[in-house]
Amino acid sequence: TGVQTCALPIYIAGCSEDERRELLADLKRHHGSEWAELEPRINAAVQDAHHRGFCLVEGEWLRDTRSVAAPLINRDTVMVLGCGAQLFAVSHDVFESQIGPHLVHVATALSKFIDP
Numbered sequence: 001t002g003v004q005t006c007a008l009p010i011y012i013a014g015c016s017e018d019e020r021r022e023l024l025a026d027l028k029r030h031h032g033s034e035w036a037e038l039e040p041r042i043n044a045a046v047q048d049a050h051h052r053g054f055c056l057v058e059g060e061w062l063r064d065t066r067s068v069a070a071p072l073i074n075r076d077t078v079m080v081l082g083c084g085a086q087l088f089a090v091s092h093d094v095f096e097s098q099i100g101p102h103l104v105h106v107a108t109a110l111s112k113f114i115d116p
């Protein structure tokens with residue numbers, strides 16, 4: 001599908017409401033019949049990002065991996081800061097309790113250096 005990690009949902013979460021609607025409409029057109037399955041997964045990750053500041057995905061986009069990402073935002077610029085590993089390499093708890101929150105902290109600090 002082209003959606004391999006939590007980078008796309010995090011990018012979408014960091015966009016303005018208008019940009020988000022436009023991106024989701026583009027994705028719907030691009031993915032066609034796959035969209036019915038893909039949309040709820042993207043929406044869940046976006047909601048997770050809004051709630052915790054990051055999203056964590058395990059084996060959903062790419063089998064046997066987990067990834068975590070946080071948006072890097074400065075005015076109209078949105079980037080993604082992420083980390084991924086094979087499922088056996090780093091535990092879910094470490095990703096959720098340590099790496100995810102640290103990525104949010106680093107993304108917030110780095111956003112101050114992004115030229116608008």
